[in-house]
Amino acid sequence: MKPGLATIALRRYNVFHAIDLAAQAGFAGVEIWGKPPHTPEEFDADHTAKIRDRVRAYGMKVSMFGSYVRPGMPDFETKAEEAIKIAKILGTRRIRVWAGNKEPHEADDNVWQEVARKLREFALQAEDYGMILAMEMHGGTLCATPEGCLRVIEMCNSPNLKINFQVLDPRNPDLERTIGLLGRYVVNVHAQNYRPSRREPDKLELCLIQEGLVDYDKALSLLAEQGFNGFVEAEFLKGESESEDVMLDSLRKDAQYLCELTAKYRRED
Numbered sequence: 001m002k003p004g005l006a007t008i009a010l011r012r013y014n015v016f017h018a019i020d021l022a023a024q025a026g027f028a029g030v031e032i033w034g035k036p037p038h039t040p041e042e043f044d045a046d047h048t049a050k051i052r053d054r055v056r057a058y059g060m061k062v063s064m065f066g067s068y069v070r071p072g073m074p075d076f077e078t079k080a081e082e083a084i085k086i087a088k089i090l091g092t093r094r095i096r097v098w099a100g101n102k103e104p105h106e107a108d109d110n111v112w113q114e115v116a117r118k119l120r121e122f123a124l125q126a127e128d129y130g131m132i133l134a135m136e137m138h139g140g141t142l143c144a145t146p147e148g149c150l151r152v153i154e155m156c157n158s159p160n161l162k163i164n165f166q167v168l169d170p171r172n173p174d175l176e177r178t179i180g181l182l183g184r185y186v187v188n189v190h191a192q193n194y195r196p197s198r199r200e201p202d203k204l205e206l207c208l209i210q211e212g213l214v215d216y217d218k219a220l221s222l223l224a225e226q227g228f229n230g231f232v233e234a235e236f237l238k239g240e241s242e243s244e245d246v247m248l249d250s251l252r253k254d255a256q257y258l259c260e261l262t263a264k265y266r267r268e269d
Helices: 015-025 045-057 076-090 109-127 146-156 175-185 216-225 244-265
Strands: 002-006 029-033 061-066 094-097 132-136 161-165 186-191 193-196 204-207 231-234
Touching (some): 002 061, 002 244, 015 045, 015 244, 029 045, 045 061, 061 076, 076 094, 076 109, 094 109, 109 132, 109 146, 132 186, 146 161, 146 175, 161 175, 175 186, 186 216, 216 244
Parallel strands (some): 002 029, 002 231, 061 094, 094 132, 132 161, 186 231
Antiparallel strands (some): 193 204
């Protein structure tokens, strides 16, 4: 396993400064956020190549292109093609995708069929370039539950459609069951953590990855048993709403923790 940073965590900066900060903190790779100011709305090959070159100059890798391509968007086919072009230039084999815009309990059979069909088409295109699609586990999509993730994978029946894992409910991580269901499909991990707010205990607040309700040591242990050996990425940073100094201190601390934790479970292939 390797420590990474999703550059959405540093979305207040331009992408090149975000890469600089990631390298200085000690991350081995970055997932490039698929929205401005990190990725232009319109495909820009020169800008994408400059991102790749900046990452490589530090000896890092682009772990994944964090696209927002999802079935249901009006320009799905165009954006899917652009995502493949961007990933190819960046030198990554992974593209983050989204399983529609409805949660499992909201979706009828037509929605399931349409999302599966579109993702299958995208996966076939990506397969020609040796690329993998990683569905985001996220609310507002069919991957809002572990069972939803599994159903989409089974309906698509595409060997290169996988999972970008993240804990859906920090209060009830349910790691054994979730990773038991999905672990063999996980190709990337988004790490973020929460704890009860000191001011309002009924609410959760973002904290350091090592401090919150989710036991990432346990999560990576379970994922390692399933064969996972990819990037584990800090996605959001404690203190972003407080000050730049607090946020950058969190960046350094999360990087150190993920460096130590991924080294514990790293497998040399």
